[in-house]
Amino acid sequence: MRMAELVMAVVMAVFSLYLMWKSAELPIGWIPGEGPGGGAWPFWLATGMLLCCIATVYRWARRLTPESRSEDVYMDSRAFKLFLLNAGALAAMIGLFHIVGAYGAIPAFLIFYLRFMGGHSWRLTGTFAVVTPVITFLFFEIALQKTLPKGFTDPWFEPIFDFFY
């Protein structure tokens, strides 16, 4: 935990420096007749972020924060595996949105999560994998008219929309 505290503060300090540099693409000083330049607000806020990171590193060195005194592991192997499985499955589902669309990605994610991670029966898994996208479609696309991504399956939905409209 102690090392993680330092690494996070340093990474965030570097990110703050990047934000300062990025903000300075617009004027950060006073422009006569216009007031503060467009980059001033984010530049000074990023400076504030950097100062906070420096304060955190200082407090880490002095062992003033509970994390800087902690001997615990930041993430044990089981937690890391669970994190990777969940975050990975989410990333894969979002990636699939681009290819097979929401109505292909959602059932795939549900089958993976319910059947292989949750150990539920095929009947329950199948029910959720079918009912969830149908409800999502009816609520978002038909009732609220919010179109979700469909990837290459887009033309398949034309008859359904023709039916409703």
Add this chain to the structure above:
Amino acid sequence: MEILSLLLNGFAIAFEPLNLALIIFGCAVGLFIGAMPGLGSVNGVAILLPMTFLVPPTSAIIFLGAIYYGAMYGGAISSIMLGIPGASTAVATTFDGRPMALQGKADKALVAAAAASFVGGSIGVVLFTLFAPPLADIALGFGAPEIFALMLMAFATFVGLGGDDVAKTLFSIFIGLVFGAVGLDIISGEPRLIFGDIPGFFHGINFLVLAIGIYGIGEMLWTIEISKGNVVVSQASVSVKGILKNLVELTRTWKAMLLGSFLGYFVGILPAAGATPGSLMAYGFAKQMAKDPETYGKGNINGVVAPESANNAASTGAMLPMLTLGIPGSPTTAILLGGMVIWGLEPGPMVFIDHPDFVWGFIASLYAANLFSLLINIAFIPAFIWVLKLPFTILAPVIFILCIVGGFVPTLSMHDVWLMLIFGIVGYLMRKLDYPMAPAVLAIVLGPLAEPALRQSLLISGGSFSIFFTRPFSSVFMFIAIALLVLPLGKQALDARRRKTERT
């Protein structure tokens, strides 16, 4: 007496069969829309506005007002049950509502949210009825310095939200404000902070993306880790007796309810502010004024009551400048205003004289909508509790899907969905190191309001910060803000000195 007679006439209009049916239907629809992550009152009112062309203008605004109210109630449901803010106005409800649900007190949190919404809405509508013109005058007298000072005061209360580590809390505020600055510079119109020249950043970072990322995905990852994958979601049960007992216990939270109601109502009146800043500020102030601030964020019922009463009071307050001056106080009232124009009504002071039936029918309907939203909300609590009893391996993927779809719907952009995943993962990793996440979410909401106010103020004063200390309202807000910022720092210094003394 004249107001009373006009109000009674308004009740006669509101309780006509068509209008009453529209109130009940609007409350139910609003409750459902508000409970859906990513959708709030603004979506509900916008989507259903075309339907109102089928009924007279008075019935139309009564229907939209009922949706607005229902959505305000509904926003709390997914905040408490799933840990995903149902609407921006319910972000602050997540802070304590979700921990309460995880502790098996979901029924208590839901009853508290409903009752606080009712109290906030009732106080809001009474204030609306009695003090509309003078309050509108005060709020609309606010210029850029007052608005910035008010925002600074809100940020100062956030320092108290983050526990003892002031540096991490301030970092969280700053990073939220920077994310709020992404997009186009409001004055020059030039692109700003467009990371990697990715086009998706041109429309800025929608705060719901950050909120759902942190409180949806991040919260789920956190829950899965601390439970090692074996989550017991909630042992909450519900009964009529239990609901009544919870209602009686709520009398102890009257201070937070009143604070939220009055603060929320006043913030709601401010143009471009609305219910979201109102609820966040109410949470911050409730924590600052509490005797047990360390319990906030861990399931303190006052942390549910304050923002819920505030967002309902603010939603009523936001209608005040809309009706009296034709200036909307929130995005939803902007759409209501548009509706009034389409119905052939001109918002402003004359509407009270030219169309008293419309105005007073609408005001009376707010009383009714408030009551029906409460009843419908409480009636549905058993259904909400049932959802919580599902096994976590069923609930988790459904919540993840709601997060993804909820993150996509506001802007219809996959860029935002990826960003949400990144925020969720980074937020989870930072939370493990005790970085408070709430201030970042609050800052990204208030940032786009604070920056133009600061820049306009400095432009007026020629670059001098003294403008904030020479105007009566702004100077009061500034001094309170400074006090709120200095107090935690002083406390930290005293604690450090005490520890040093104890060691020696």
